[in-house]
Amino acid sequence: MYATTYYAATSLDDAVAKLKSDEDAKFLAGGQTLIATMKQRLAAPTILIDVTKIPELKGIAVEGDRLVIGAASKHSEVSMSSVVKGAIPSLSGLAATIGDPAVRNMGTMGGSLANNDPAADYPAAAMALDAIFTTTKGTYSAADFFTGIFETALAEDEILVKISYQVPRKAAYEKFRNQASRYSLCSVFVAQLADGPRVAVTGSGNNGVFRVPEMEAALAADWSPAAVTSVKIDPDTMLSDMHGSAEYRAHLVPVLAGRAVTKAG
Structure with missing residues (x-):
């Protein structure tokens, strides 16, 4: 694994500014893919910018007919949330199937969706539940957000802030x-x-x-x-x-x- 510098961003603006300060910097959420890639020496970011402590990326709430989840919410938080269980039990159940306890307590919903692994679970929920993705630059429908295997509409300096799911019947x-x-x-x-x-x-x-x-x-x-x-x-x-x-x-x-x-x- 290559040497790198860890930086805990305190705000969205702080995270974006830090990314722009170094062309080899990378955003870090749960790290379930990025850290493994670094261990295999397939990636060598000079700075890891941790976005999970940014307040705007936290929170789970029902707003009208939608369930809104902060992108930094961990799989374990989604699986155990009484709000998620009350609004969309199947999404709570989905989160509970991800990896093992160690993965669920580190991995985040936003990190999984932004990585768009072809075997990831959340993309299916996003497509089926008419998800709306809010980022630091705008909003995307699920159909527009996912563009291919390991590819999304996100720009290099764009952060996924929250995901809004339609509460189904x-x-x-x-x-x-x-x-x-x-x-x-x-x-x-x-x-x-x-x-x-x-x-x-x-x-x-x-x-x-x-x-x-x-x-x-x-x-x-x-x-x-x-x-x-x-x-x-x-x-x-x-x-x-x-x-x-x-x-x-x-x-x-x-x-x-x-x-x-x-x-x-």
């Missing part, structure tokens, strides 16, 4: 884990929103998280497991690796979607 998340890493091999989040159903898949798409319009249309006509289990997924749109072929993942999507609909009720 009902929702559920069904996760198929890699038993070694506990990352999602294929997972599906289904939600019944005010404007209709949404179905989002993570862990499987060759371009990252994605929605399944065919399943959404089927659920709009008939909210039942049978409506989604009959929908076929094109293997050409799916990831294929040592953990599972594209065909296997394509098979899993409707199976997991059906289970999620059953769980949602």
Whole structure:
């Protein structure tokens, strides 16, 4: 691991100014990806700018028909929050499946979403729950925020401040884990929103998280497991690796979607 300087930012302006002072500086949230990358000597930031102590990035609250979560909220905080459990139980349950206790007590929602790992859990919730991302430069819809595997619309000097999720009428998340890493091999989040159903898949798409319009249309006509289990997924749109072929993942999507609909009720 390369030597680096740790800096705890006290405000959003402070963090951005510190980043601009050194071209090799990096923002640090939970560090679950960045620190591991540094240990492998694949990254060597000169300054690690810790943004988790910035007050504007904290807090969990219901505002109207939306659940608003500060980007520095840890997975454990999301999973145990009575506010999250009351508004969107499935989001609380999702957070509880992330990694292990050590990861959940260090990793943050904002860090996970900004990293946009193809096997991350939160992107599926963001897509299914019509998330709005507020940053230091503006706002993004979930569709505009995620731009590809490990890619988002965030600029280098842009900080994710909070995420706002629409409170659904009902929702559920069904996760198929890699038993070694506990990352999602294929997972599906289904939600019944005010404007209709949404179905989002993570862990499987060759371009990252994605929605399944065919399943959404089927659920709009008939909210039942049978409506989604009959929908076929094109293997050409799916990831294929040592953990599972594209065909296997394509098979899993409707199976997991059906289970999620059953769980949602």
